[in-house]
Amino acid sequence: MLDDTDRRILRQYQADPDLKGQELAERAGVTAATLTRRLERLRASGILKGAQAVIDWQALGYAVEVSLRVTLDKSRPQAFEEFTAAARKVPEVVEIQTFLGQVDVRLSVIARDLGHYQQLYREKILALPHMTDVEALMHIARIKYDERLPL
Structure with a gap:
C-alpha cells in the first residue's frame, strides 16, 4: 500500500508538520509536484487525515x-x-x-x-x-x- 517514497514523505511530515511544500519535498527527496500528488493520494485513501492544532491544556491552567x-x-x-x-x-x-x-x-x-x-x-x-x-x-x-x- 505504501511505498518507500510515501514513507519518507510521512516521516518528514510527522517530524515537522509545519514544513511548507517545497521544504517538505526537499527533505523527502521528491519534487514539489510529486509531493502534492502523493499527499493528495494519501488524503484520498484516508491514511493522512489532516492537520490539527495541539493545545497544551496545562498552559491554560488545567493542572x-x-x-x-x-x-x-x-x-x-x-x-x-x-x-x-x-x-x-x-x-x-x-x-x-x-x-x-x-x-x-x-x-x-x-x-x-x-x-x-x-x-x-x-x-x-x-x-x-x-x-x-x-x-x-x-x-x-x-x-x-x-x-x-x-x-
Whole structure:
C-alpha cells in the first residue's frame, strides 16, 4: 500500500508538520509536484487525515488529569450509546475509549485543581447514565506521548 517514497514523505511530515511544500519535498527527496500528488493520494485513501492544532491544556491552567475506568450496566441495551453521548457533553472529558472486558470505558478528565475535579466528579461524572462502577486513577507524570508512527 505504501511505498518507500510515501514513507519518507510521512516521516518528514510527522517530524515537522509545519514544513511548507517545497521544504517538505526537499527533505523527502521528491519534487514539489510529486509531493502534492502523493499527499493528495494519501488524503484520498484516508491514511493522512489532516492537520490539527495541539493545545497544551496545562498552559491554560488545567493542572489535574484523571483517568476514570467505568463499568456500565450491560443489561441495558443502549447503555454504551447513552453513556458516551452524555460523556461527550462534559467539556472536561478530553478522551473517551471503549474496551471489551471488565472495564467498559475509560474517560480522561482534566480539571484546574483538585477542588474543581471534585466538583466535576460529583456534579457531572456521577450523573452520567448506566454506571455500575467507577475507579479514578490520578495522573502523576506522562512518561511517553508520541503520536508518530514508526514508518
